[in-house]
Amino acid sequence: MPEPAVAGRYKLWDGPVRLVHWLLVGLIAFSWWSSEDHLNWHRWSGYAIIGLVIFRIWWGFAGGGAARFSSFVRGPATILGYLKTVGRRDPSDVPGHNPLGALSVLAFLVVLLAQVGTGLFAVDIDAFEAGPMSDRVSFETGRQIAEIHELTFRVLQGLVVLHVLAVLFYLVWKRTDLIGPMITGKRALPSDPGLAAAPWWRLALGVALAGAIAWALSKGLRF
Template sequence: MAEPASGARYKLWDGPVRLVHWLLVGLLAFSWWASEDHLNWHRWSGYTIIGLVLFRLWWGFAGGGAARFASFVKGPRAILAHLRTVGRRDGSDVPGHNPIGALSVLAFLAVLLVQVGTGLFAVDIDAFEAGPFSDRVSFEVGRQIAEIHELNFRILQGLVVLHVVAVLYYLVWKRTDLILPMITGKRALPSDPGLAGAPWWRLILGVALAGAIAWALSKGFRF
């Protein structure tokens, strides 16, 4: 978007949101690369993704400002109203995710949960590589879950493509840069949105909880 006359940039995305975003970008690419010949790395990448998704869910309720689901998840009326503005050339002044972007966030989180969840039960065709919960199901069921795991990844790839296209559309057509704010945390806006942060104890508790659950899942809840 064309920047405000003052060129003022205001705090929008906090550190945890930005770190989770870019770690997921890197780990999804890494998991894809490792899925053929480096399955041990693939598994550990998946466990890390589980932790990141769990933390993002926590931060959507316990975080502050634009990180909270309540700040960007809207109802059908707001979604339809935003759809009517998508084709306009003017930039977007919505601080944070717009109503359509909110649907994208929810879709990503849901598909990622399915992806990592199926990976926990999946079994390869030779029964040589398997998730930590694969012994809780039969080989046939494990193979079916593995197929769902692969199909769901195609859906995830589609979401990634749509996300990139949307970001480029906003950059080129609506002159709204959504990339730099996710790096710096700040974005040019007409005025300070006044988004409050969250106390440090919530961050520490969220990291601890997500890490503990991810570790427990990696062990198949065997201690």
């Protein structure tokens, strides 16, 4: 597919953003596969997802360049203005997430938080398998939370389908490859967006914070 007229390929997505993105892709698929007959693996996959989501939220404030929420989250007027351009065949040259993509990112984070959060309290129908914090609620409440856990996964599946369709739409109609940059970190753009990287200590602190919270939740907040 042809790219827009560009001056070169410039750094867009940093390593942490790309790693979180692809790990979430794999873990969501793995959690789906393990949800019936491999519940122990399913739980550990959920803990890993918790850590990744917490880190991504941290990185949205502490990261650099296109990783920051402030670089892509926009108000209603900007979103509506961008909607008017979606039908055009002009390749998208927005560095980072466009205003609609920003909504997708926020929706994924919210639904994933709901998904893993309910999983911590969910109880199966025989009370044989349960989340690490299920003893904080009654059996009936745990079963209701399990139903919400299932429902949020259906919502997550819908978001995944919409995301894939959007990527294909941009590739075929707007002649903009969104997959390659999420692999290489670089994208063809009219000019260098000049996105600054975050210092290493913010990365280390975010990893430690996310790991500590995920570990604590896996233990039911008991130490």
